[in-house]
Amino acid sequence: EVNGDTSNGKIKKTLNIAIIGGGLVGSMAALHLGKKGHQIHLYEYREDIRKAQLAKGRSINLSLSARGRVALAEVGLEEELLQHGIPMYGRMLHDLNGNMTFVPYDRNTKQCIYSVGRKKLNEILLNTAEKYTNIHFNFNRKLISARFREGQMEFKDPITNELHKATADLVIGCDGAYSAVRKNMLSTPGFNFSQSYIQHGYLELCIPALDGQFAMPHNYLHIWPRGEFMMIALPNQDKTWTVTLFMPFKKFEDLKSACDLVQFFDENFPDAIPLIGEKRLISDFFSLKPQHLISIKCYPYHISSKVLLLGDAAHAMVPFYGQGMNAGFEDCTILSRILDNPNVQIADVLKSFSECRHQDAHAICDLAMYNYIEMRDLVRTRKFRIRKALDEF
Ligand code: FAD
Structure with a gap:
């Protein structure tokens, strides 16, 4: 003591x-x-x-x-x-075809966050x-x-x-x-x-470990930027990923059935479906309520x-x-x-x-x-600059 x-x-x-x-x-x-x-x-x-x-x-x-x-x-x-x-x-960006692009936080000193x-x-x-x-x-x-x-x-x-x-x-x-x-x-x-709520809520999903290992390259913050909404994933010690979907509440409300949800993921995050697992995606999504975000x-x-x-x-x-x-x-x-x-x-x-x-x-x-x-939108539109940064990394 x-x-x-x-x-x-x-x-x-x-x-x-x-x-x-x-x-x-x-x-x-x-x-x-x-x-x-x-x-x-x-x-x-x-x-x-x-x-x-x-x-x-x-x-x-x-x-x-x-x-x-x-x-x-x-x-x-x-x-x-x-x-x-x-x-x-750095960020690992997922495009609509499931391709990943690495965007380092700092290409000179290779700084990182944890x-x-x-x-x-x-x-x-x-x-x-x-x-x-x-x-x-x-x-x-x-x-x-x-x-x-x-x-x-x-x-x-x-x-x-x-x-x-x-x-x-x-x-x-x-x-x-x-x-x-x-x-x-x-x-x-x-x-x-003063306080303000934003029009977007968040909901947490999970990517389980795959044969006891991370199902994606794990030293990155993964982002699926989609303009009006986005999804991110951070790695956990037990080789799972905490996945957070940020979206307008209205969009959450529109996903009423399992069919709506799978179709939405198929259109926007197709590579995430096999990672999360369709069954788990449906059960996790509908067992939680999107949470508010306040400033x-x-x-x-x-x-x-x-x-x-x-x-x-x-x-x-x-x-x-x-x-x-x-x-x-x-x-x-x-x-x-x-x-x-x-x-x-x-x-x-x-x-x-x-x-x-x-x-x-x-x-x-x-x-x-x-x-x-920046995260949900600009990361996409600045892709040409990102590619240049990657070449130098
Ligand atoms: P809290 O974590 O909210 O803790 C407050 C505590 O006070 C709680 O334990 C609560 O039970 C207790 N309490 C409340 N009311 C009373 C009462 N009347 N009497 C006694 N006890 C009470 N921050 C980062 O730095 N990095 C991140 O990556 C990050 N990601 C985030 C992702 C999401 C989705 C969210 C929502 C937040 C994230 N944050 C992140 C922010 C971070 O969670 C908060 O800034 C942090 O938790 C603040 O800590 P706190 O102790 O001030 O408040």
């Missing part, structure tokens, strides 16, 4: 911090702040993910890139994580946090009301319906795109908030010295830039660095965070929106 490092004299006061949400960003924030010696109480709505079944249809894997890796390195977990990740060196499992990543973060005596877990605790200025919170156990009260010096909302913490901030004068901006991310938002709670974005989690992890790095300044009061720390973070976070939200068009 380890306790937070207070030996560098940088922490003037040990804070009692409540982190709401024990997802990827909440558990990463717990580690960054716990490492500094603060008393961390993590409250998570759901049961402990380490004991839970995988939630079907909820982005099983994610791409980890530089921003996320820096935050992992700072808590000593980068190497461990990369061992569980699969490098992807496909990592959401559950594995969350488990590693929680297992590491659990080793700190000053990090305390509270699962099955849904924040239902709060008076942040007084540092008072009320939680409900979703299984027993019991109510629990708690207090904290600082409350950090890492409770995702539909953040209860953020909702509580909406009536604060000067707090700006959220707000500012500032804090109120006085009492509340702060991180991750999707602060800046949820559409997933097309693969940066939601990475940007949330970067929030933790930035907050941690500001906290390292020994002469700053906590209210100023939070203010500095809001000031230095919001423009970049808003920019990533916008880039993510732009990359939707």
